[in-house]
Amino acid sequence: MKRWGAALACGLILASGLTGTAYAAEPQAAAAAEPVAAAAAEPTATPTTPQPSPTTACASLVEGHFGRLAADQIGSGTIARGETRCHAVRLTAGRHFIQFTGFTALRSATLQNAQGATVCTAPPGYQWECDVPAAGDYTVVVQNLRGPTPVDYKVAVTSEDPARCTTRAGTAWNAAPVRIPAVGVEVQCVRFTGSAGERILAYSSSGRIAIRDAADQPVCTVPTERNAPCELAADGLYRAISVAEPGRTTSEIQVRSLSPVKGCPTVRPGKFGATPGDRSAVRCRTLKVTEPGTYFVGTVDATGADQTFVIMAADGGLPCSTSGYPYVDGNTCTFTAAGSYTLIIDSLSSRIWDAPFTTTFVPYATAPGCTTISAFGLDEPGKRGRFRAAGQVDCYQFEIPDGLETHLVYPAGATGAASPLPRVYGDDGTLLCSSLDCPLSGSKTYQLLLTAPGGATGDYVFALRRNAISESCRPWTPDVVAQFGRDRFTNCFTFTPDKNGEMDIAIERLSGSNTVDAVVDYGAGPPCDIGTATTVTCPLQTVLTTTLVLTGQPSAARYRITRTERGETPPPPTDPPPPATCGPVSSFSESRYGPLSADQIATATVPPGKLGCHPIRLTAGWHTMRIDGPPLPGWGFVRDADDNVDCLLQRGRLFSCHVSATGDYTIQLSNASGTTDFSYRLVATYRDPADCTTGISTAWNAPAVRLPQSDPLESHCVRFDASAGEKVIGFAENGSVEVNKADGTPVCGFPWRSTNPPCELTDGGTYTASSHGAAGKDSDEIQIRSVTAPVGCPVVEPGTPSRDPFSDVRCRRVTIPAAGTYEVRAVSESGEQRSVVALTEQGTPACGSNGTVTDSRCAFPAAGTYTLIIDGNTAAIKGGAFSATVAAVE
Numbered sequence: 097m098k099r100w101g102a103a104l105a106c107g108l109i110l111a112s113g114l115t116g117t118a119y120a121a122e123p124q125a126a127a128a129a130e131p132v133a134a135a136a137a138e139p140t141a142t143p144t145t146p147q148p149s150p151t152t153a154c155a156s157l158v159e160g161h162f163g164r165l166a167a168d169q170i171g172s173g174t175i176a177r178g179e180t181r182c183h184a185v186r187l188t189a190g191r192h193f194i195q196f197t198g199f200t201a202l203r204s205a206t207l208q209n210a211q212g213a214t215v216c217t218a219p220p221g222y223q224w225e226c227d228v229p230a231a232g233d234y235t236v237v238v239q240n241l242r243g244p245t246p247v248d249y250k251v252a253v254t255s256e257d258p259a260r261c262t263t264r265a266g267t268a269w270n271a272a273p274v275r276i277p278a279v280g281v282e283v284q285c286v287r288f289t290g291s292a293g294e295r296i297l298a299y300s301s302s303g304r305i306a307i308r309d310a311a312d313q314p315v316c317t318v319p320t321e322r323n324a325p326c327e328l329a330a331d332g333l334y335r336a337i338s339v340a341e342p343g344r345t346t347s348e349i350q351v352r353s354l355s356p357v358k359g360c361p362t363v364r365p366g367k368f369g370a371t372p373g374d375r376s377a378v379r380c381r382t383l384k385v386t387e388p389g390t391y392f393v394g395t396v397d398a399t400g401a402d403q404t405f406v407i408m409a410a411d412g413g414l415p416c417s418t419s420g421y422p423y424v425d426g427n428t429c430t431f432t433a434a435g436s437y438t439l440i441i442d443s444l445s446s447r448i449w450d451a452p453f454t455t456t457f458v459p460y461a462t463a464p465g466c467t468t469i470s471a472f473g474l475d476e477p478g479k480r481g482r483f484r485a486a487g488q489v490d491c492y493q494f495e496i497p498d499g500l501e502t503h504l505v506y507p508a509g510a511t512g513a514a515s516p517l518p519r520v521y522g523d524d525g526t527l528l529c530s531s532l533d534c535p536l537s538g539s540k541t542y543q544l545l546l547t548a549p550g551g552a553t554g555d556y557v558f559a560l561r562r563n564a565i566s567e568s569c570r571p572w573t574p575d576v577v578a579q580f581g582r583d584r585f586t587n588c589f590t591f592t593p594d595k596n597g598e599m600d601i602a603i604e605r606l607s608g609s610n611t612v613d614a615v616v617d618y619g620a621g622p623p624c625d626i627g628t629a630t631t632v633t634c635p636l637q638t639v640l641t642t643t644l645v646l647t648g649q650p651s652a653a654r655y656r657i658t659r660t661e662r663g664e665t666p667p668p669p670t671d672p673p674p675p676a677t678c679g680p681v682s683s684f685s686e687s688r689y690g691p692l693s694a695d696q697i698a699t700a701t702v703p704p705g706k707l708g709c710h711p712i713r714l715t716a717g718w719h720t721m722r723i724d725g726p727p728l729p730g731w732g733f734v735r736d737a738d739d740n741v742d743c744l745l746q747r748g749r750l751f752s753c754h755v756s757a758t759g760d761y762t763i764q765l766s767n768a769s770g771t772t773d774f775s776y777r778l779v780a781t782y783r784d785p786a787d788c789t790t791g792i793s794t795a796w797n798a799p800a801v802r803l804p805q806s807d808p809l810e811s812h813c814v815r816f817d818a819s820a821g822e823k824v825i826g827f828a829e830n831g832s833v834e835v836n837k838a839d840g841t842p843v844c845g846f847p848w849r850s851t852n853p854p855c856e857l858t859d860g861g862t863y864t865a866s867s868h869g870a871a872g873k874d875s876d877e878i879q880i881r882s883v884t885a886p887v888g889c890p891v892v893e894p895g896t897p898s899r900d901p902f903s904d905v906r907c908r909r910v911t912i913p914a915a916g917t918y919e920v921r922a923v924s925e926s927g928e929q930r931s932v933v934a935l936t937e938q939g940t941p942a943c944g945s946n947g948t949v950t951d952s953r954c955a956f957p958a959a960g961t962y963t964l965i966i967d968g969n970t971a972a973i974k975g976g977a978f979s980a981t982v983a984a985v986e
Contacts (some may be wrong), residue, residue: 110733128139140386154235159192160254161461162261162285162799164276170692175238177245183236187228191256194218194226194236195282198249204239207253211300211766216409231238252281253881257313258402261285261335267296267351270359273450274349280342281772288351290334295325295354297440299349299379305448305477305892306362308335319446325412327352331964343895348448354408355440357382363457365391368465368491371484372454375736381439383407383457385431390525392463392489392545394427394456395441395708396961399914400486400551401958403453404937406443410436417443428460430523445911445961454487460525465493466543471502471560474569477583478557478650482514490516494543496562504544505559507585507649508613508628512555516546530940550915550958558854559586572659578646580610580653589641589657597663601626601644605702608653617643636663668854676768679706686714687779689787689813689866690804700765703774708765710778716758718783721751722868723765725776725810737761750832750868752842781811783840788813788864794824794880796886796907803876808869812876819885820860824940825852827879827906827966828867832970838862846971854883854939877973881907883939886963894918908964912956917985919950922966924978932980933968937961953985 101980160169171183194207194216205218207226210233216226220482230236240247265274265286274286291298298305298318305318307326311335316326328334340347360380366372374381375398385391393416395403406417407429415437416429426881431437442449469479469492481490496502506515519530521540536542544560550647570576572589580587588845593599603614603626614626616634618641624634630895634644644657673869684698702708714734723732732745734753737760744752745765755761765772781976792801792814802810815838818824826846833846835855843863857863867878892900900908902925912918922930932949934956941947942962949968956962965983 099830103222119276125972131276132346135196137895148916149628154184156238157183157185157251157253159185159187160250160252160281160283161257163263163280164278164403165252165254168280170250170281171236172248172250174246174248176242176247177240180237180239183251184234185234185253186232186766187234187253188255188257192226192228193254193256193283193339194224194251194888195254195281195283195339196238196249196251198247201894203738206237208235208936209232214620220851222662224598228403237490246787250279251279252280254283256283256285256337256629258308258335261287263287263548265336265349266904267353268359269357270378271350271352272547273748274350275346276339278344278346279346280340282340282347283337284340284347284349285335285336286349286351287333290332290353292328292330292528292730293355293356294328296328296655297323297325297352297354298336298444299350299352299446299448300336302339302341302342303375303445305336305338305349308337310334317513322444323444328887341536342413342899343893350480352379354412354438357410360438363439363455364456365459365463366461368392368458368489368645369481370465370488371470372456372908373453375452376949378948379441381455383437383439383455383555383587384597385434385437387434387459388432389462390428390430390460390675392427392456392460392491392525394487394547395439395453396456396547396551397451397453397959398485398486398547399915399958403960404442404443404847407938408440408561411440420912428521428527442961447911450582454485454772456489457485458489459519460543461523463491467491468493468749469544469560470494471496471562474505474586474588474645476559478559478585480557481546482555483516483548484550485553488547488548491890492546492560493541494544494560495541496536501533501562503561504532504534505561505647507557507862508611508647509649513548514556515549515559516556517549519545519547521545539761549578556584560846561586572642572644572658576657577606578612578655578657578707580608580612580648580651580655581931582650582652585648585650587646587648588643590641592641593636593661593663595636595661595663597661598630598633600633600660601895602631602658604630604658606654606656608651610649610651610653612646612648612655614647614651615645617645617669622629624709626630634832638666638748656761667890676707676766678709678764679703679767681709682712683711684778684780686712686719687810688784689781691804692779692810696779697807697809698763699776700778701773702765702767702770703744704767705774706768708767708774708776709779710763710765712754712761712763714758714761714778715781715782716755717786718836718842719753719755719870720779720781720811720866721753721763722748722779722781722809722811723776724778726774728765729770731764735764737798752834755977778810779809779811783811783813783836783866785815785836785838785840785864785865788815788866790814791881792816792865792878792881794818795884796881797905798879800877803878805869808871808873810869810876811866812869813864813866814878815862815864817856817862818860818882820858821856821884822860822882823854823856823884824882825854826865826967827881827971827973829871829873829876829973830868831872831970833878833880833971836864836866838864840864851934851963851970852969853941856937856939879973883935883965889963892927892964892980892982893986894982896981897984898979902977902979904975904977906966908966909961909963910980910982911961912959912982915956915958917953917955919952919981919983919985920954920964921952921981922964922978923981924976928964930974930978931969933965934961935968937963 157171158168207216360382568586569590572591578587616624680700687696700708734743745751863891889909892908932948
């Protein structure tokens with residue numbers, strides 16, 4: 097079982113109070129946080145520095161206290177760009193919060209004493225903590241450096257006097273709310289009773305809470321690393337302190353105990369197809385696991401949007417989570433023992449959750465309600481179902497031989513409940529895919545789970561087919577008729593051409609009023625997509641089994657399809673040309689990660705019609721073969737001493753090769769089809785994981801780790817740790833990264849097919865990431881960043897103008913309040929627009945086919961927290977600070 101103890105220790109480093117760091121609302125690496133905490137805890141007066149003259153006399157301000165503020169305790173003003181405003185205030189000695197609304201990073205703010213010396217300087221953000229050394233008269237000075245003009249703002253200076261923290265708060269999960277009216281500059285404090293060893297979680301409207309003990313000593317700061325619980329050291333009274341959130345009219349703090357857990361609605365194992373009945377806004381559920389095994393667990397809000405959660409055992413262990421460690425993609429959780437477990441929704445956030453949600457809790461293998469179906473659905477009646485409420489999960493079970501691919505078909509134009517969201521699982525509960533096309537292997541029996549998009553209700557019908565569809569289709573003759581009815585909305589026909597050329601296809605409706613989508617599938621390569629057209633011309637190729645698939649609606653209709661072929665029967669094959677022979681022969685030595693020596697580089701110029709042949713002794717395992725020069729114009733081989741081929745090298749400059757056994761080999765690079773000389777330098781690098789000794793963090797704000805480079809043919813590597821199911825994304829100087837298991841086995845590469853999607857790491861443990869030198873560089877850098885457990889991303893709040901400080905951390909976290917279209921922009925300090933990729937908590941695209949925001953618009957599918965990656969569609973390292981804006985489109 098995974099525990100949160102180490103993460104909690106990291107969180108304690110932040111416990112000097114609510115710091116003013118720009119990342120205060122998001123977990124961050126301890127190394128990055130420590131200096132910020134120290135700066136907040138030990139402000140010192142500095143010599144008087146010149147200040148711009150205020151345009152008016154300083155407005156009067158009264159020191160505030162915890163809770164609701166009086167009118168004279170809230171300063172306000174309007175400030176144009178380049179102007180300065182000030183507020184005179186008499187303060188008591190001790191810690192204070194100074195908080196603004198209106199603008200953040202584009203302003204400068206200081207607290208000065210009566211002599212004009214700076215006592216505290218504001219870091220980026222809209223609030224900061226300042227230790228006032230002595231009672232007396234002070235001035236808050238604020239400048240609008242580069243912000244919008246004009247800016248309306250509010251400001252308050254609040255004393256943290258523990259004696260003024262008198263409001264009591266319960267620690268049960270269904271305890272009454274503790275709220276105060278707010279305008280965005282208040283500081284709220286509640287008292288609660290805790291016990292030694294008690295683990296608590298805290299939430300507030302702003303998501304930033306400081307926990308202090310009865311002696312006013314810091315205990316922890318929320319959010320902690322990975323949002324772990326805070327463990328109390330002794331019995332007694334504690335205080336939870338939080339700042340108000342600008343833009344909200346109330347401020348609330350919740351303190352919730354995990355030892356013991358009280359007040360959570362109870363959920364017992366149910367069945368597939370049932371309507372969830374536990375709708376409640378209480379943030380937790382008590383799951384009653386009656387026997388060990390794998391269960392399906394899902395949480396949706398009133399709109400049907402999936403919500404992230406974590407499941408905790410009574411001893412603090414984490415069986416599974418959809419939002420952090422250990423990450424489980426697919427909503428299946430394996431419980432090793434019967435008992436009571438606690439589910440906590442929105443577990444990556446320390447903000448208040450007050451929306452009703454429902455929980456689906458079903459034993460995966462033994463639950464009733466799963467209907468057996470066939471995977472030959474195109475020429476069979478469709479399977480029907482009905483969604484009655486948000487959170488309903490329907491189950492269908494089928495069998496197919498190992499290694500085949502299935503395709504899920506809905507009626508043409510189906511939307512809402514008629515177009516359910518699919519997930520296919522293996523017989524052990526492992527999620528295999530969540531798309532219409534699904535390659536399947538490793539099981540005999542599979543389960544298809546369907547949920548309604550957006551909590552829609554209504555009927556649906558579907559067909560499930562193998563992608564080897566010809567085996568269940570009727571013959572496609574030149575003239576066929578397709579019939580549709582209530583139980584049949586798909587038809588398919590197949591044949592194998594005897595000529596190469598084209599075929600003209602005409603689709604004529606004989607009766608009925610529905611429409612039909614058509615596609616021609618060849619079993620290999622791209623299909624010919626007909627759509628709703630009535631006439632079309634498609635390619636014709638011998639050998640390929642050619643299948644026409646028609647998808648209509650489940651209503652009576654008849655269509656005639658005629659096919660006219662045009663082409664020629666191909667001539668019989670001719671004898672192949674004689675093989676090319678070696679031209680230049682030059683031997684070289686195997687290289688390793690890091691610097692290269694002269695004997696590890698083969699140099700050759702190969703004339704047309706010849707091979708470049710390079711004898712080399714290779715170690716068993718994975719190698720990278722790399723060419724410095726033009727791309728390989730033909731093919732290449734790695735041959736052993738008996739002339740057997742170990743690897744085929746196709747066109748390009750970079751190749752991976754797994755050498756089966758240590759021994760003597762020859763690398764052959766062909767210029768057999770070339771018309772000019774082929775000149776190059778070649779290296780063969782053994783990817784030995786033992787050489788990867790440099791460790792990196794997957795936090796987005798981790799410090800840069802540079803690797804020295806003397807030749808662009810060098811390969812470099814680092815190692816990092818990941819959890820099972822974690823998804824990561826990679827960046828490097830040359831824009832190419834490979835991720836390998838600890839034994840050197842390749843897992844994935846960045847970029848992939850001209851995009852840069854996240855890579856899922858199926859096993860927990862240590863991985864290596866390798867890259868290759870970039871031309872014109874004297875060092876390299878490899879970055880691996882987690883997208884399912886993103887640490888160190890600054891938080892951007894929806895709304896305009898943006899309050900996001902400029903930062904060169906490449907990500908942002910944003911909580912979207914409701915599904916819909918939002919404007920999403922990222923702008924550099926010079927005004928340059930940066931591209932943005934938006935991902936869900938599960939690391940899947942939030943908008944567009946690969947998550948890329950186009951035309952500054954993203955249609956977020958549901959409320960929740962998302963990760964924005966700047967220039968995320970490239971694997972190249974991108975520098976430069978930027979500011980992000982997210983705003984709902986009216």
